[in-house]
Amino acid sequence: MSIVAGSYEKFIWGFKLKSLKKSQTLTLTPLFSYPSHLSPIKSVAVAGPVAASGGTDDSVKVYDLSSCSEIGTLTDHSGAVTSLSFFSPSSLSFPRNLLSASDDGSVCIYDADPFVHLKTIAAHKKGVNDLSIHPSGKLALTVGRDSCLAMLNLVRGRRSFYCRLGKEASLVKFDLSGDKFYMVMEEKVCVHEAEDAKLVFEMENPKRVLCAAPGSNGLLFTGGEDRNITAWDTASGKVAYCIEDAHSARVKGIVVLSRNDSGTADDDPYMVASASSDGVIRVWDVRMANREKPNPLAEANTKSRLTCLAGSSLKSFKGPQVVSNAPKKEQDAVMEGS
Numbered sequence: 001m002s003i004v005a006g007s008y009e010k011f012i013w014g015f016k017l018k019s020l021k022k023s024q025t026l027t028l029t030p031l032f033s034y035p036s037h038l039s040p041i042k043s044v045a046v047a048g049p050v051a052a053s054g055g056t057d058d059s060v061k062v063y064d065l066s067s068c069s070e071i072g073t074l075t076d077h078s079g080a081v082t083s084l085s086f087f088s089p090s091s092l093s094f095p096r097n098l099l100s101a102s103d104d105g106s107v108c109i110y111d112a113d114p115f116v117h118l119k120t121i122a123a124h125k126k127g128v129n130d131l132s133i134h135p136s137g138k139l140a141l142t143v144g145r146d147s148c149l150a151m152l153n154l155v156r157g158r159r160s161f162y163c164r165l166g167k168e169a170s171l172v173k174f175d176l177s178g179d180k181f182y183m184v185m186e187e188k189v190c191v192h193e194a195e196d197a198k199l200v201f202e203m204e205n206p207k208r209v210l211c212a213a214p215g216s217n218g219l220l221f222t223g224g225e226d227r228n229i230t231a232w233d234t235a236s237g238k239v240a241y242c243i244e245d246a247h248s249a250r251v252k253g254i255v256v257l258s259r260n261d262s263g264t265a266d267d268d269p270y271m272v273a274s275a276s277s278d279g280v281i282r283v284w285d286v287r288m289a290n291r292e293k294p295n296p297l298a299e300a301n302t303k304s305r306l307t308c309l310a311g312s313s314l315k316s317f318k319g320p321q322v323v324s325n326a327p328k329k330e331q332d333a334v335m336e337g338s
Helices: none
Strands: 002-007 011-020 025-035 041-047 050-055 060-064 069-074 081-087 097-102 106-112 115-122 128-133 139-144 148-153 158-164 171-174 180-185 188-193 199-204 209-214 219-224 229-233 238-243 251-256 271-276 280-285 298-301 306-312
Touching (some): 002 050, 002 280, 011 280, 025 280, 025 298, 050 081, 081 128, 097 128, 115 158, 171 209, 180 209, 209 251, 271 306, 280 306
Parallel strands (some): 041 081, 128 171, 251 306
Antiparallel strands (some): 002 011, 050 060, 081 097, 097 106, 106 115, 128 139, 139 148, 148 158, 171 180, 180 188, 209 219, 229 238, 271 280, 280 298
């Protein structure tokens, strides 16, 4: 499994989570660490052997995790890159598309093999705070500083829906099935039906929520200024369990790590990784949450102010192709075959 984190100090951090055969314990082994951007990193994304990072230098950097190398730069935004997301069909071992959102209010769509710019969609009148791709790959949701929610038609490459919210939302996430989506507004987490955006219920966190990641069985993991990792049961709207004081400072990133293909459901722990502005990345077995003080399975101290976190399984996939200098494409079917 691979974990990538970005920091305020412009550094990108890459780790591989692996087990030590003799002691049967887990460790975060460093893959790389260097100042990849000219200014703070705001977002990272990982899919298989490829990773991407976006910074306030208006650029997206692309990395090959199998060779621990940077393979190119995407410079299609005129504002800080605030959110990144890969679309990876279950039938493929490599992501098909990369979406990037920016403070310039736009969302860029890229072909991920090779990395070629396909389309730029004007999503919001102000900066985009977050984006989430539906599991089908046919649409995406964005929330912005204009206090609006937008739906993007990724097949035709255009905005298909736009509405004003009562308050600015900082995060938007589809659940794993795509039947629901979640929006975060400071301490509040709203659960909506994906079909008609109907509000199902609201969940109140004691302090501001800064990161969220959907899990299986209808769980939603959140972290924030309370320094906790909270698992919400989105069927009931109640807290399923909580790892209190998971970090010494606010939690800035959280990732539900996929399971190893070689392990069974009973033998393989359900793992969640978290990153904090205290510079520490920790990996947890959430089954231990009911203990009085659970210990992390592994941790690494970057000694920097971490801002974001991403991760996925790292398998022996084919490596990504370098960023292409081919001209931009204007296609009716932007994400063709999705």
